[in-house]
Amino acid sequence: MAKLFISTLLLLLSITSAVFIGPAEISFDSPLWQTLIIDIRLPRVLLALFCGAGLAVCGAVLQNVTGNSLAEPYLFGVVAGAGLGATIVSILLQDQAAFLLPIAAFIGALLAVSLVAIMAVSSRQGGIATLILSGVAVSFMLSSISQFLLFSADPFASVQVMFWLMGSLARAELWQLAWIAPVVLIGTILVLLVHRQLDALVLGDEQAAALGVPVIKLRLLMLTICAAITATLVAYCGGIAFVGLMIPHIVRRLIAASTAYLIIGSAVFGAIFMVWVDVLARSLFGGQEIPVGVITSVIGSLFFLGLMYKK
Amino acid sequence: MQTQLDVHKLSVCADNKQILSELSFTTHGQGITAIVGPNGAGKTSLLRAIYGAMPVQSGQILLSGEPLTALTPRQKAKKLAVVTQNNVYDAHLTVEAMLKLGRVPHLSLLSRIGKKELALIESTMALLQITALRSRDFAGLSGGEQQRVLIARALIQEPELLILDEPCNHLDIHYQHQILALLKQLDVAVLMTIHDLNLAAQYAHQVILLNNGCIEAAGTAENVLNKHTIEGVFKLAVHVDRHPLTGAPYVFYKNQCEGN
Numbered sequence A: 001m002a003k004l005f006i007s008t009l010l011l012l013l014s015i016t017s018a019v020f021i022g023p024a025e026i027s028f029d030s031p032l033w034q035t036l037i038i039d040i041r042l043p044r045v046l047l048a049l050f051c052g053a054g055l056a057v058c059g060a061v062l063q064n065v066t067g068n069s070l071a072e073p074y075l076f077g078v079v080a081g082a083g084l085g086a087t088i089v090s091i092l093l094q095d096q097a098a099f100l101l102p103i104a105a106f107i108g109a110l111l112a113v114s115l116v117a118i119m120a121v122s123s124r125q126g127g128i129a130t131l132i133l134s135g136v137a138v139s140f141m142l143s144s145i146s147q148f149l150l151f152s153a154d155p156f157a158s159v160q161v162m163f164w165l166m167g168s169l170a171r172a173e174l175w176q177l178a179w180i181a182p183v184v185l186i187g188t189i190l191v192l193l194v195h196r197q198l199d200a201l202v203l204g205d206e207q208a209a210a211l212g213v214p215v216i217k218l219r220l221l222m223l224t225i226c227a228a229i230t231a232t233l234v235a236y237c238g239g240i241a242f243v244g245l246m247i248p249h250i251v252r253r254l255i256a257a258s259t260a261y262l263i264i265g266s267a268v269f270g271a272i273f274m275v276w277v278d279v280l281a282r283s284l285f286g287g288q289e290i291p292v293g294v295i296t297s298v299i300g301s302l303f304f305l306g307l308m309y310k311k
Numbered sequence B: 001m002q003t004q005l006d007v008h009k010l011s012v013c014a015d016n017k018q019i020l021s022e023l024s025f026t027t028h029g030q031g032i033t034a035i036v037g038p039n040g041a042g043k044t045s046l047l048r049a050i051y052g053a054m055p056v057q058s059g060q061i062l063l064s065g066e067p068l069t070a071l072t073p074r075q076k077a078k079k080l081a082v083v084t085q086n087n088v089y090d091a092h093l094t095v096e097a098m099l100k101l102g103r104v105p106h107l108s109l110l111s112r113i114g115k116k117e118l119a120l121i122e123s124t125m126a127l128l129q130i131t132a133l134r135s136r137d138f139a140g141l142s143g144g145e146q147q148r149v150l151i152a153r154a155l156i157q158e159p160e161l162l163i164l165d166e167p168c169n170h171l172d173i174h175y176q177h178q179i180l181a182l183l184k185q186l187d188v189a190v191l192m193t194i195h196d197l198n199l200a201a202q203y204a205h206q207v208i209l210l211n212n213g214c215i216e217a218a219g220t221a222e223n224v225l226n227k228h229t230i231e232g233v234f235k236l237a238v239h240v241d242r243h244p245l246t247g248a249p250y251v252f253y254k255n256q257c258e259g260n
Helices: A002-018 A033-066 A078-122 A127-152 A155-165 A174-193 A195-203 A205-210 A215-237 A243-254 A259-283 A292-310 B043-051 B073-079 B095-106 B115-127 B143-156 B173-185 B197-203 B227-234
Strands: B004-014 B017-028 B031-036 B058-063 B080-083 B161-165 B189-193 B206-211 B214-219 B238-242 B249-253
Touching: A002 A033, A002 A259, A033 A127, A033 A174, A033 A195, A033 A215, A033 A243, A033 A259, A078 A127, A078 A155, A078 A215, A127 A155, A174 A195, A174 A215, A174 A259, A195 A205, A195 A215, A195 A259, A195 B095, A205 A215, A205 B080, A243 A259, A243 A292, A259 A292, B004 B043, B017 B043, B017 B058, B017 B214, B031 B043, B031 B173, B031 B197, B043 B080, B043 B161, B043 B189, B073 B080, B073 B095, B080 B143, B095 B115, B095 B143, B115 B143, B143 B161, B143 B173, B173 B189, B173 B197, B197 B249, B206 B227, B214 B227, B227 B238
Parallel strands: B031 B189, B031 B206, B080 B161, B161 B189
Antiparallel strands: B004 B017, B004 B058, B206 B214, B238 B249
């Protein structure tokens, strides 16, 4: 409890300091203060917060319901699907694509999740292995379609899609938060409501069922919630790898492994992490922005290599 | 209230294979009912059919007069607790969090664990001598400790009937006897499968011998565990005598290579 409280304080501290860090120095009495801090930086910091929190919560939930510590939000081909949507819009509409891109990406992400869900439901064995394997297969299928389309299209579309896939919070605007914040918040609350049932899953399906937990329904509900959160986030922010995979691992070590603590801890830590990654993204090279997905991938891969090395 | 489990003409079939055929038995009150029999006799399937993990083809299962198949999984979980064969070695939960899982069927989504529940958890930990383990990681416990935590979890469920599948598997003799002695003293009816005939004879007040999905013999250990029945079912020459300390029947197995 105390640890969660401290982490929440840390998050608040991170938010307040993050809005004041950036390539442009600004003083309180400047007429641009309001524009820069409230209109430009605050939406970005808040978008980073919900993005990190949402991805980390989805990672934690998926790791629990699949019983696989390598599960992550992009497991079900969400990024590949969103990428295909983004690709088609970029090729068809060229430079007018920016507005429609999130919508197309969202539809693509839903397409990928539905394909995986249909595979998993129709397969005779059902089960988690089928789900994970169909996720991988659907991912590769949709990516190859995107790559073929980009290969035959003009270079401008390729560049646009590539930058989008690397993930960015630069397009942040307050109206996006009106979508993202409720999805992440409601999803997290729903997950927290069934935290005891999710804990019971560690006993194995049969034992959990003997505790009266509707195992299959619960798993389906959790997958749906994660798909909704991830598809929304990917649509606006592109692909941001490793957050959903890494943060739950850290929280299990630092806070606790039982679901209630794991979920809240993942939300807080994911938020802190993304807020600071975004600060790095916009201030590391002066005016030139680094895609956030690149930074999370570097940190994430080093984290896991370090973890393995220690073991 | 006396717990009574009535299994009436129970048949179970899986993958077109008859696993249990028209099985009937009754258990009365507290104490251990041990299900024994060779591999593939249908011991685990019988338990799974009773707790609802396996579809019942025909027949009835009544717990204190109420048909179990008519209950929702949650209603059922309030009446019977299950400890499956231990396969959760790597579950990373503290012992206390693991024990709280026993309250899952009793709590609605918004309710929290209250004082009464915490007291129940405390007393059950004391009963199973696991109070000192409360904040340890379940995955880091020894086999005997894990088994005691899982049984405590099942007791915290406050069931009328406790079902255990091979509770003594992978335990050394000290824990085998400790756990069976404890199950025998409990205030609940216990139905369990067990491989070791001598442990069954020593601790169970009723023994059910299964063979090929049928009941070969049922009753007290004295009635069930005799030379003729055991040799017929297990295809092994035996000598049955008495345990010098407890007086329970004790089975000695002859070495097969030496013949008679």
